[in-house]
Amino acid sequence: MYSPQKLHPIAYLGSVVNGIKNLWIPLIIVLFNSRETLLSGDISMKYILIVGGIFILAIVLFGGMDFLNKYRTRFWIEDGKFIYKDGVITNHEKELDIGRIQSIDFSEPIFHRLFGAVKLEVITPGEGIKIDTMKKSQAKSLQDILYDEKSYLEDTVEIGAYSEWPRAEAETDSREDTGFDTLYHMDGKSLLLMSMTSGALGTFLALIFGFLNLIGANFLIERYFEYFEGAIRNLALAMGLAIGSFIIVGYAIGILILTVKYYGYTLKMKHDDLVVEYGLLEKKHQSVNINRVQNIIIKDSIIRRMIGYYSLSVTITSDSLDSEDIDGTVELLPFIKKDRLYGIVDHIFPNYHVEVPGKKVPFRGYRRYFQIVTFLLLVITSLVQYFWFDYAWIAGLVLMLVFVASGIYSAYNSGYAIRDDEINLMTAGFFKRSHYVIKHEKLIEAEWVFNPFLHRAKLGIITLVTAAGMLGSRATIKFIDRKDIEEIWQWAERGHPDAEDITEGD
Amino acid sequence: MQKISPKAIKVWRIREGIVAAVDLLIAVAALILSLYVWDWFPWWISLALFIIFIYIVLVHVWLLPMLKYKYFRFRVSEDEIRIHQGIFFKERHAVPLFRVQNIDTTVGPLMKRYGLKGVTLKTSAERIHIPELESDEADAIRNEIRKLINENTRRTL
Numbered sequence: 016m017y018s019p020q021k022l023h024p025i026a027y028l029g030s031v032v033n034g035i036k037n038l039w040i041p042l043i044i045v046l047f048n049s050r051e052t053l054l055s056g057d058i059s060m061k062y063i064l065i066v067g068g069i070f071i072l073a074i075v076l077f078g079g080m081d082f083l084n085k086y087r088t089r090f091w092i093e094d095g096k097f098i099y100k101d102g103v104i105t106n107h108e109k110e111l112d113i114g115r116i117q118s119i120d121f122s123e124p125i126f127h128r129l130f131g132a133v134k135l136e137v138i139t140p141g142e143g144i145k146i147d148t149m150k151k152s153q154a155k156s157l158q159d160i161l162y163d164e165k166s167y168l169e170d171t172v173e174i175g176a177y178s179e180w181p182r183a184e185a186e187t188d189s190r191e192d193t194g195f196d197t198l199y200h201m202d203g204k205s206l207l208l209m210s211m212t213s214g215a216l217g218t219f220l221a222l223i224f225g226f227l228n229l230i231g232a233n234f235l236i237e238r239y240f241e242y243f244e245g246a247i248r249n250l251a252l253a254m255g256l257a258i259g260s261f262i263i264v265g266y267a268i269g270i271l272i273l274t275v276k277y278y279g280y281t282l283k284m285k286h287d288d289l290v291v292e293y294g295l296l297e298k299k300h301q302s303v304n305i306n307r308v309q310n311i312i313i314k315d316s317i318i319r320r321m322i323g324y325y326s327l328s329v330t331i332t333s334d335s336l337d338s339e340d341i342d343g344t345v346e347l348l349p350f351i352k353k354d355r356l357y358g359i360v361d362h363i364f365p366n367y368h369v370e371v372p373g374k375k376v377p378f379r380g381y382r383r384y385f386q387i388v389t390f391l392l393l394v395i396t397s398l399v400q401y402f403w404f405d406y407a408w409i410a411g412l413v414l415m416l417v418f419v420a421s422g423i424y425s426a427y428n429s430g431y432a433i434r435d436d437e438i439n440l441m442t443a444g445f446f447k448r449s450h451y452v453i454k455h456e457k458l459i460e461a462e463w464v465f466n467p468f469l470h471r472a473k474l475g476i477i478t479l480v481t482a483a484g485m486l487g488s489r490a491t492i493k494f495i496d497r498k499d500i501e502e503i504w505q506w507a508e509r510g511h512p513d514a515e516d517i518t519e520g521d
Numbered sequence: 522m523q524k525i526s527p528k529a530i531k532v533w534r535i536r537e538g539i540v541a542a543v544d545l546l547i548a549v550a551a552l553i554l555s556l557y558v559w560d561w562f563p564w565w566i567s568l569a570l571f572i573i574f575i576y577i578v579l580v581h582v583w584l585l586p587m588l589k590y591k592y593f594r595f596r597v598s599e600d601e602i603r604i605h606q607g608i609f610f611k612e613r614h615a616v617p618l619f620r621v622q623n624i625d626t627t628v629g630p631l632m633k634r635y636g637l638k639g640v641t642l643k644t645s646a647e648r649i650h651i652p653e654l655e656s657d658e659a660d661a662i663r664n665e666i667r668k669l670i671n672e673n674t675r676r677t678l
Contacts, residue, residue, distance in 0.1 A: 140645070332645050459620045459644045463613035470611070480646055487646025508601050508615050 016156050019089035025130040026085045026148035034078025099144045113164045115139045117307040117331045121154055121300035140332055195283035198359055209350035210273035212318045219269035303345050307331050310453045310481045317446040323353050330483035343483035369452050372432035372441045380474050380494030385422025389415050421445045429492050433506050440490045451490040457481050461507035475500040522594035528635045529653030533586035541577040595651050618670055620644045624663050
């Protein structure tokens, strides 16, 4: 790793595929425009040769640049820096300071796994590096070196900077220097429960409808219903059965997909790095540096809350444009028992005091959580009822009740709690709660919004922004009392209480 | 709380006025086209464009700049910058200065003519824009913020 390394040879195959992928749209346009010539049957050899030749040339040109680029790509570690170099005509060289690395991701899509290749993504607050195909052995040694260098760098800084040597020594003793400390391993039961409670049906539906749309096979759905109608005389029963069996099968497949995706979920810790590993077919490996965490988010949905399982995410910041998940949120624990979650949070983030905020929305704010959506539903339902469908009001009423219930649930659960330099915000939307824990020094912006109605009702909406990805992570509490908003506002700009009345007017 | 330069109203009006003028031109062109050139070209397109023109003149040229100016306030204090804006939906922003990463100033041709400058502050997630300040004031604010940031970061390092 300390000498320049090349990519995995399979990367070249990828560049051919990329070349074809880039030319996909022009190819279709050409084929579409010359469909008459093609379908007429008498295509001259010359025509095929010319068109085919142009395309092969284009593939060679586009793919070839990529090919050369991959051939010239080198990466290595030198002097506490991770260096990546590529470019055909202009050379690019990127240097990442290892001490500044926030997150290291490895993933092994199934295609890569066949050839023992790995995708790598390294993220720092500024730039990031993405290496599409590298050898697994390289990845392994790179990972070891990166973690070790990091801890080495941090240790030297620590000892030199402020801690006295006996303390430093004691600390290294207590730490397991040899390897990773496994904090959590998801067992089969949790995995299954998680898949069952995490919108498995939604996953399946998104997948199947996406696929059907893609190949334009909407008629399959009609055929499906026709089959049931043919088999059973009673129309209502047939429809019910059709939908019922579709849901059951979809749910089962959805569970299967999620189980495969999150198979063997493990959270490990080494020094200041957290490592997450999961996946049966596509293996993912992601690491996060604890010191770079901007905020903590604990999420649940109403079903998971009933069985006492929560999930834990953190956000990190990066300006890297080619990062896949642009929002900078890293899921550490997708599904874990409540008490264990808080135990692990305490262990990982000892400086955070996590507490669940109490409800803070005053009663006059409750209706604001659902009034607009119910009004819209009312308009839509009455339109549909009047013009098209006589029983629309049933669906409308059910939806309205659901939204009112969800609004009340949101209002009931939203709240905040301030403790020293930390704020805990509980926000909710459609039966899902998110508990944000934010430290004052990580806060980027506070935003307070109100309109004349809210002003008269002495309510307001406040958003706290922390850095995450490109856009930032926003935690919004809606419709709480102005006093509460002022308290959060004061906390956000602490040390400078500002009693000045800021209502507008000259 | 500070206000931006009152000349801003004029600049915004001229800017929107240009948009309105372009719209009017297109409307007239559409009318001529539908009357004399293309028979198939419906006449109501020019009417719609004309209505849009009136809307722009009334709302964007006449009303909004006034209100926008009236309700925009900002203040740079020792450790944070605050902005109040919004006509119907009021927004209040507070950004700690030590989170500001860079400060840009923008001058357009119109703004230059009136001696105005805009200041944009970028944090790692948000961007805060103070539009249409007097040029020297904008520079002063930028320098002040820069100074404050430098002081703060030096202190922590």
